[in-house]
Amino acid sequence: MESRADQGPDPDDNVGTRERIVRAASRLMQRQGYDGTGIKQISREAGAALASVYHFFPGGKQELAVAAIQRGDEEFAHELRAAFESEDDPAEAILVCTRNLAEGLRASDWADGCPVTSTALGAMGRAQDIQQAAAEAFAHWQRLVRERLLGAGIAEEEARDLAHTVISTLEGAELAAQVARDDTPLLTAGRHLAQLVNLYRRGGADS
Amino acid sequence: MESRADQGPDPDDNVGTRERIVRAASRLMQRQGYDGTGIKQISREAGAALASVYHFFPGGKQELAVAAIQRGDEEFAHELRAAFESEDDPAEAILVCTRNLAEGLRASDWADGCPVTSTALGAMGRAQDIQQAAAEAFAHWQRLVRERLLGAGIAEEEARDLAHTVISTLEGAELAAQVARDDTPLLTAGRHLAQLVNLYRRGGADS
DNA sequence: CTACCGGTAGAACGTTCATTCCAGTCTGTG
DNA sequence: CACAGACTGGAATGAACGTTCTACCGGTAG
Numbered sequence A, B: 001m002e003s004r005a006d007q008g009p010d011p012d013d014n015v016g017t018r019e020r021i022v023r024a025a026s027r028l029m030q031r032q033g034y035d036g037t038g039i040k041q042i043s044r045e046a047g048a049a050l051a052s053v054y055h056f057f058p059g060g061k062q063e064l065a066v067a068a069i070q071r072g073d074e075e076f077a078h079e080l081r082a083a084f085e086s087e088d089d090p091a092e093a094i095l096v097c098t099r100n101l102a103e104g105l106r107a108s109d110w111a112d113g114c115p116v117t118s119t120a121l122g123a124m125g126r127a128q129d130i131q132q133a134a135a136e137a138f139a140h141w142q143r144l145v146r147e148r149l150l151g152a153g154i155a156e157e158e159a160r161d162l163a164h165t166v167i168s169t170l171e172g173a174e175l176a177a178q179v180a181r182d183d184t185p186l187l188t189a190g191r192h193l194a195q196l197v198n199l200y201r202r203g204g205a206d207s
Numbered sequence C: 001c002t003a004c005c006g007g008t009a010g011a012a013c014g015t016t017c018a019t020t021c022c023a024g025t026c027t028g029t030g
Numbered sequence D: 001c002a003c004a005g006a007c008t009g010g011a012a013t014g015a016a017c018g019t020t021c022t023a024c025c026g027g028t029a030g
Helices: A017-032 A039-046 A050-056 A061-086 A090-107 A117-121 A128-151 A156-180 A184-202 B017-032 B039-046 B050-056 B060-086 B090-107 B117-121 B128-151 B156-180 B184-202
Strands: none
Touching (some): A017 A117, A039 A050, A039 A061, A061 A090, A061 A117, A117 A128, A117 B156, A128 B156, A156 A184, A156 B128, A156 B156, A156 B184, A184 B184, B017 B039, B017 B050, B017 B060, B017 B117, B039 B060, B060 B090, B060 B117, B060 B128
């Protein structure tokens, strides 16, 4: 039929061809962007035939990029959820998250930034499928943060706004860290975001 | 000898060929990224011959991208300085800055994001000239913010850290706004950054 | 006038790109 | 066994890429 190895081990081999293609596309576009990544390179890296790429993604590069962005969406959402579940205090969880991002960035020699941003940035003006997929990823992450802040007793409107800023700052700090090849921006942003969250948890805001 | 129209009017014509090339490269790469922008497209848009591009930039596309990033650097630095000089309160100046960014983004139908980010992202792994130019741009902006915060009575170490977060958040919020085609992330980030700055201006921080 | 030089026009190079096509090999079903 | 349908190997297509090259212009200097 079409199911296989639904939740098998993950040595990155033995997994379905389509899955390998999406993984390769996501990783390569994360590092080189949409235009910088060729379909032949993806098929080579995935250990798949070029024709297989077009078999699974008849929409060509564009459809493949959307799938890669959705993959990156779920990847970061998973990391976000893990950080939130590892700490009771949401401010502390944000600190954990920035530390994890910094570690991943350094481990890849500053090559693996946000998996959505670099893929989406260059193609936004041309393909609205891609822009929409990226927008949904950002909205998804923002929703996760918002719900966690609500659970910590922050009022609804303030939780929504804070979630926006948390995602924006995480995104920008990861970018800054990647460009500077230095994790200071990420760690600093984590500290400041924690302060900001604590500010809203205890009292209201003054302008 | 080599000077021309140093500070003449700016109808974007009559200005030197080299200058027109840099402008076109900066604007096009801002919208389409490094790989998404062709040299022929740049020369066409600049109203210059293809050979002129290679005459002024013998290093080819890479050297041209570095010049485009430096142009974007100075562009945003100018906007930053203008915002800081328009307000006595640095927190208020940051709010002005986010509003200006939001307006520019909407005016271009969400096409003109950060002029440095999109140019640098795709080429970072390949050309360290480009990564370095982008890093210098970020450091430049961070320095401008830091000096302004120092002038407002914030302690040195805290001013440096805050400046990092201000730049990171501005960058991330502009990205989020561009992707979502909605200026909410930018305006919200401005409010939160202002609160954060005020927090440090009045007292110390608690973890 | 001639000589020269910064700048330009356009063709040409080899390469790579996304995409298409077809002939083939598997895999499971009747 | 035969047959279908999912999947793959590899070649081919036409366009676009970055870069190079040669010929040519317009002025200024000798």
